[in-house]
Amino acid sequence: MSRLRLLSAAALLAVAANSHATSFIVTTDSIVGGLKASSDATSDISSSFRDDKIVRAARDDAASFVASEGAIRGVRLESALDHIRQQTPQLNATDAQLAQAILTI
Structure with a gap:
């Protein structure tokens, strides 16, 4: 009987560990996806306004902000x-x- 309990506990731990790993992967993918979208928007802005006088004049204010x-x-x-x-x-x-x-x- 104790072998059956031991095997059941091992199987339960394996399933629990797998679900935590999957949850971690999904969470990590979501965070990385959000950061990539933010980074893409930032790089699009910086490349398109590189020579804009109004934007360049705001660098000190942006740093303070x-x-x-x-x-x-x-x-x-x-x-x-x-x-x-x-x-x-x-x-x-x-x-x-x-x-x-x-x-x-």
Whole structure:
């Protein structure tokens, strides 16, 4: 009888370990997918606005915005954010993502 319990416990542990591994893989894939989408949007922004004077003038304000976690919002940054959103209305990026993209230019 104890062998049957031992085998049952081993089988149960194997199934539980497999489900945790699958859950981890799904979670990891979701996180990586979200980061890739964010990175793609950021690189699209930085490459298309590389020579834009309004966006380039907002670099210092963008740095302050990122460093203060959004607490400091300069006039040049606000202008650049409006300009970017007017030029690319299909873009769904947060202010923080846009500010980071401005810093990469």
